[in-house]
Amino acid sequence: MRMVLGIESSCDETAAALVTLEDSGERRILAQAIASQDDHHAPYGGVVPEIAARAHAERLAPLIDQVLRQAEVELADCSAIAATAGPGLIGGVMVGLVTAKALAMASHRPLLAINHLEGHALSPRLADPDLGFPYALLLVSGGHCQLLRVEGVGRYRRFATTIDDALGEAFDKTAKILGLGFPGGPAVERLAESGDPRAVPLPRPLVGSGEPHFSFAGLKSAVLRAHDSGRHEVADIAASFQQAAVDCILDRTALALERMGEVTALVVAGGVAANRRVRASLEGLAASRRVRFVAPPPQLCTDNAAMIAWAGLERLAEGAEGDPLDTAARPRWPLDPEAEPVRGAGVKA
């Protein structure tokens, strides 16, 4: 049996978790703790990097203590210490990575420097032991919107990315325009329930295009115009935005499935995968293509440390021995370094 301590601090959640993998393949989250910083950032309508880094520095050590006590284990019982080493807000990433290095040194355990996106990409396998490679993955978070073929641990082929905003960013900006506060995604989803998704005509950027990528900047501007016109109920704008966003990801995912070749499942992960309309629509697409649909439970979709510990366990199972203690934190770290750059300025590949 292997046990890994996972640490996550790349954005605005400080998190620690202990996850085990039995020789039988059974996987278990022994303990996990998350401290959200929503109250810290809410007054600014978005994550303030310096405030985030300070909050991580204050909260991380007590959270690690808490999960060790909760699981009644010692650091020395761990097979490795895994921490997000990027991509993300660099101050926060450094807090988590330096903490993991110190713990690794003190406990004589290997350090595993984890790509946060790999944490999201492999998280569905923590919840579903039957999910095998290769699978089609729609990774939708606050900073990323990508379609990938997950071929194995550390082996990712990117089929599409966004040429401007990420999907979570579009939800957050829509929430800001509609005055729903921060964080935006869950607030938009909640309000959309009481709105009419056909009430406000909004564009579906790139739908029908042979170019495989995503674009949400035009949709966001249209939301702003619809709001400023004063002609629509806020709930109708939220519902119509969510529907337009869902139409975009369905069209883009269908195209990727056509081009990706054989896959075992269609999988969605990342913060926006917590959205019920997004999940249900993708489930419908998967059913129509006769492919299995997998989505981790919502609390594993948004940022958490269990997925980081799990990515560490996956790497150990592949024979990884650990990363050097001078591994640097990386603000950018693409899952598929071979992927071609796409047009557009603010590309978050």
Ligand code: KG4
């Ligand atoms: O994966 P995540 O927790 O952090 C990043 O790595 O970015 O994703 C956060 C993003 C935010 O943009 C948030 O608004 C969005 O996921 N999100 C949602 C929902 N829950 C979180 N978007 C739509 N509906 C939700 N229920």
Ligand code: ZN
């Ligand atoms: Zn994330």
